Amino acid sequence: MSIEAAPAAVPIGEPQIREAVERLKPWARVTPVMTSRTLDERAGSSVFLKCENLQRVGAFKFRGAMNALLQLDDASKAAGVVTHSSGNHAQALALAGKLLAIPVTVVMPRTAPEIKKAATAGYGASIRLCEPTLAAREAAVADEIARKGLTLVHPFDDWNVIAGQATAAWELLDQAGPLDAVIVPVGGGGLIAGTALAVKARSPQTLVIGVEPERADDARRSLASGRIEPSGDPRTIADGLRTSLGARPFAVVSRRVDRIETASEAGILDALRFLWERLKIVVEPSSAVVVAPILERRLDLQGRRIGAVLSGGNVDVGPFFQTLAAQWL
Amino acid sequence: MSIEAAPAAVPIGEPQIREAVERLKPWARVTPVMTSRTLDERAGSSVFLKCENLQRVGAFKFRGAMNALLQLDDASKAAGVVTHSSGNHAQALALAGKLLAIPVTVVMPRTAPEIKKAATAGYGASIRLCEPTLAAREAAVADEIARKGLTLVHPFDDWNVIAGQATAAWELLDQAGPLDAVIVPVGGGGLIAGTALAVKARSPQTLVIGVEPERADDARRSLASGRIEPSGDPRTIADGLRTSLGARPFAVVSRRVDRIETASEAGILDALRFLWERLKIVVEPSSAVVVAPILERRLDLQGRRIGAVLSGGNVDVGPFFQTLAAQWL
Helix, strand or coil: CCHHHCCCCCCCCHHHHHHHHHHHCCCCCCCCEECCHHHHHHHCCEEEEEEHHHCHHHECHHHHHHHHHCCCCHHHHHHCEEEECCCHHHHHHHHHHHHHCCCEEEEEECCCCHHHHHHHHHCCCEEEEECCCHHHHHHHHHHHHHHHCCEECCCCCCHHHHHHHHHHHHHHHHHHCCCCEEEEECCCCHHHHHHHHHHHHHCCCCEEEEEEEHHHCHHHHHHHHCCCCCCCCCCCCCHHHCCCCCHHHHHHHHHHCCEEEEECHHHHHHHHHHHHHCCCECCCHHHHHHHHHHHCCCCCCCCCEEEEEECECCCCCHHHHHHHHHHHC | CCHHHCCCCCCCCHHHHHHHHHHHCCCCCCCCEECCHHHHHHHCCEEEEEEHHHCHHHECHHHHHHHHHCCCCHHHHHHCEEEECCCHHHHHHHHHHHHHCCCEEEEEECCCCHHHHHHHHHCCCEEEEECCCHHHHHHHHHHHHHHHCCEECCCCCCHHHHHHHHHHHHHHHHHHCCCCEEEEECCCCHHHHHHHHHHHHHCCCCEEEEEEEHHHCHHHHHHHHCCCCCCCCCCCCCHHHCCCCCHHHHHHHHHHCCEEEEECHHHHHHHHHHHHHCCCECCCHHHHHHHHHHHCCCCCCCCCEEEEEECECCCCCHHHHHHHHHHHC
């Protein structure tokens, strides 16, 4: 990757991340870092898991959403914000808006699972349903902006969101001490962009490695070709990572990320089960993606100190509990 | 309850617990104490969860097993130990024996789930199968003791085991500060006996409350009648709490425990789901039993500081992952 191939300048760095850390202090949880003898033995490395599944709304997304809302001017706060997401960003923005008394509208495809609509509405957001196409979604967002003067808070293609996501790795460095590598999942790229900016500012020799599902390897292909290679609608259990890289994240990823690895669906499921069964933490498949290559020792980091961000813990356990209820009630 | 009604003297107290704390330091994990704004809001109290699901082998049982093995004399260590359990104590004793190079034999009914046999054998214990009756189990244990000179390490009716279990609440008091009540699940009674000894030694005004399934309410009935009232083979999802109180635990419970509450199967499932879904931690149903009356605000402790011991995290997630694998692989 040459620097010239990057599609945009990067207007944020250490000062903006430090500001975000301070700005988020009253709002976001400093999530714990977990270690496990069992994991270290399996990995052949010392692994430090940054538990963003324990962040508010159960995902790192709260950091970026809150950091963006806190920087709006008063008129924009009064008018409110809009986003399109049926995932963790929707819930994160809804809670951030509720805490700050900023109206939030979320555009969702009418096919989104009821559980996600309910969770977002439960935090007080207005939901606008649209047809399940990119065109319909963009039209609905544009309409909300034009008619109501709402501000778009994009799930990942937004510098204030990226600066907020950066605070997770910033904390991890404080908590775990020096690290040889930091591993994060790659979806739209907000987390990996923030992570790369935070880590390379403080510890340039620390590797920043992204992991994505084999079936959604757009970041790997984009790094190779030097331009954003979109993924279609990849079929992967890691539902948070089906998105293609955004332009702003790509500008950072192409400059600051050392490499992108992939995980098979079987590897993701193995890692998910390991985290649930042995580490006793509920994480979502998108988090297990980063642990898969660590367990499989595919990162060439034996004997090293690895930080990994577990991005979230929102997974539908409904069917599991329905089975238990049928059996016991 | 009058003191006279208790069936045995209690030969352990603060000195033995302090010794156990020191003895276990190189071996057991000081598990974290978790707090949650969401839980506090639901409970109307400040709740401190002692996460023994993160203890080695995924349960507090490691404390008692290890404390017992560390106090054997050299001849007994060389001969080895035996226990009867198909649950967490079996795995705890197996790991403790492995770490100390003490041979461990576990007597299990031949009907025990393969997953439990495999887990115990995986820690290096020998498994002796017997018919699934109390008589067959006791005969098998007696035979192992007579023929091989093994020492019985009972899952709960053993003072060294009880002193080991006491260290969980001891740590909780160090970690959480002053507490108005400590809530623990009640099965055979090793955990509640140890907890009561630890808490009342350090903080006599702190309430010690046990919770058991409505369907396995032998401790409640035993406290009421003043003698051990066995439960049959109660049908409850809280598989760790089907056992009746042991004589030694009862001697402590009858003197030091303030009250016993019960939880319905529906309440246990609701609490289990809450802990998985909102707190993002994998706990077993026996742990959810203590959280059920907290969520239901049935303990009359609003506005107070409550400690609760989450006893373990060993639950069969196999069916859940089989469903995911069928869907995604």
